[in-house]
Amino acid sequence: MxxxxxxxxxxxxxxxxxxxxxxxxxxxxxxxxxxxxxxxxxxxxxxxxxxxxxxxxxxxxxxxxxxxxxxxxALVPAVGALIGLYVHTGKVPFPSTRHQALAAGMGASTTSLLLAVFTLIMRDANPPAALAVGVVFSIVSFLVTRLVAGKFLRHRAAREAGLGPA
The missing domain is CATH 1.20.5 (Single alpha-helices involved in coiled-coils or other helix-helix interfaces)
Incomplete structure (x- = not known):
C-alpha cells in the first residue's frame, strides 16, 4: 500500500x-x-x-x-482530535494519513480521560466507578476516532489523487 x-x-x-x-x-x-x-x-x-x-x-x-x-x-473527543492533529503537525511537517489518524485518536483519548478526571474533581462521585467510565470512554473514543479519521483521511487522499469517487 x-x-x-x-x-x-x-x-x-x-x-x-x-x-x-x-x-x-x-x-x-x-x-x-x-x-x-x-x-x-x-x-x-x-x-x-x-x-x-x-x-x-x-x-x-x-x-x-x-x-x-x-x-x-462527541464534541469533547473531536476537540481532542484537533489538538492531537495540531501537535502532531508541529512535530512532523508532512505526516502520513495513518499517523494523522493515530494522532487524532490519541488526542481524542486524552481529552476524554481529562473529562473523566475533571468530572471526578468537580462532583462528589464514586472514584472507582468514575475512573472506570472515563477509561472506557477514553478507549472507545480512541478506537472510534482512529477508525473514522483514518477512513476519512484515506478517502480524501484517494480523491485528491484521482483514485476514488469525486
Whole structure:
C-alpha cells in the first residue's frame, strides 16, 4: 500500500467536527435503542408497571435522548482530535494519513480521560466507578476516532489523487 501524505489541518476542522457529531448521534441512537429494548421488554411483559404509555413509547424515549447527548458528547473527543492533529503537525511537517489518524485518536483519548478526571474533581462521585467510565470512554473514543479519521483521511487522499469517487 503506497504511503499517502496527510491533509492540512485547516481543511480538516469542519469535516472532522461534522463527522464527530454524526458518529456521536449514531452511537447515541444505537445505545438508546439497546437501552430502549431493556425498558420495553419488561414493560410488555408486565403492563401494570409501565404506567403511562405503551412499551413502544418507552423504547423510543432513550433513542430520542441518546441522539442529542451523543452529538454533544462527541464534541469533547473531536476537540481532542484537533489538538492531537495540531501537535502532531508541529512535530512532523508532512505526516502520513495513518499517523494523522493515530494522532487524532490519541488526542481524542486524552481529552476524554481529562473529562473523566475533571468530572471526578468537580462532583462528589464514586472514584472507582468514575475512573472506570472515563477509561472506557477514553478507549472507545480512541478506537472510534482512529477508525473514522483514518477512513476519512484515506478517502480524501484517494480523491485528491484521482483514485476514488469525486
Amino acid at each position: 503506497p504511503r499517502t501524505a496527510g491533509e492540512k489541518l485547516g481543511s480538516l476542522i469542519i469535516p472532522l467536527f461534522l463527522l464527530a457529531i454524526l458518529t456521536g448521534v449514531l452511537a447515541g441512537a444505537g445505545l438508546g435503542a439497546v437501552l430502549g429494548l431493556f425498558l420495553a421488554i419488561p414493560m410488555a411483559a408486565n403492563p401494570e408497571v409501565s404506567g403511562v404509555g405503551s412499551p413502544g413509547i418507552w423504547a423510543v424515549i432513550p433513542i430520542l435522548y441518546g441522539i442529542p447527548v451523543g452529538g454533544v458528547a
